[in-house]
Amino acid sequence: MAQKEVYFEDVKVGYEIPEVVKDPITETQLVMYAGASGDFNPIHTVHAFGEKAGFGGVIGHGMLSMAFAGQIMTDWVGAKALKKLSVQFRAVTKPKDVITIKGTVSKKYTEDGKNFVDCDLIAIKQNGDKIIVGQATAVLPAK
């Protein structure tokens, strides 16, 4: 893991996790995501399907939006520390959308000798529309 270790003692409730700004979504990215995930629903890759469904073209995979939401956690504390991720899907993404993920620590607690932080997450589009609202739980090391 490349990131700096984040210690439980140094994280306060209300802490704003470093935000993640993704590169604009591209149609090629959705093709790559289809291949990587095995989710070949043509609404994500075939323009005519997206048009027929009323989106004016392809839309992004919801699971990709979810992965973006999770990335704020894995970039911050590492994948190994992330124990739980929960998302509510609010809106679809489209090519050229720029997704920003923000997060705040909502709770700290120790259980069975492990140090947990709960976080509230939000992923928004360039126009401010929420695409994902979520929660995450991570276990952090103590000093």
Next chain:
Amino acid sequence: MAQKEVYFEDVKVGYEIPEVVKDPITETQLVMYAGASGDFNPIHTVHAFGEKAGFGGVIGHGMLSMAFAGQIMTDWVGAKALKKLSVQFRAVTKPKDVITIKGTVSKKYTEDGKNFVDCDLIAIKQNGDKIIVGQATAVLPAK
């Protein structure tokens, strides 16, 4: 969406959602996933990193495991119907792992005129180890 419409009236608590068996995970798939998601942590793509971390090689992205878990829902009722997905990460995946996702309807209810089904999900490896335990909520049409 290619799948057949699933109606609220036809789904009973305890219903077993058609299981999804993924193709064996490949190292190339993880490279594709890195490119698609933008998560380039080398533990997923560079053998030496995985060895150094004690895994004997690369490991799969947790978000890919999560996407697999979600696929049982999107294959069953479509992405549009899936409103909420929550997962707990239990174990890592490795290349050649064959992941099977199973799901059961745990609750049915109507709120604000919408018909919800809650489902319990589990993703297991070929040896039975749990990699993901999760919950999902979908909104289904009425007849």
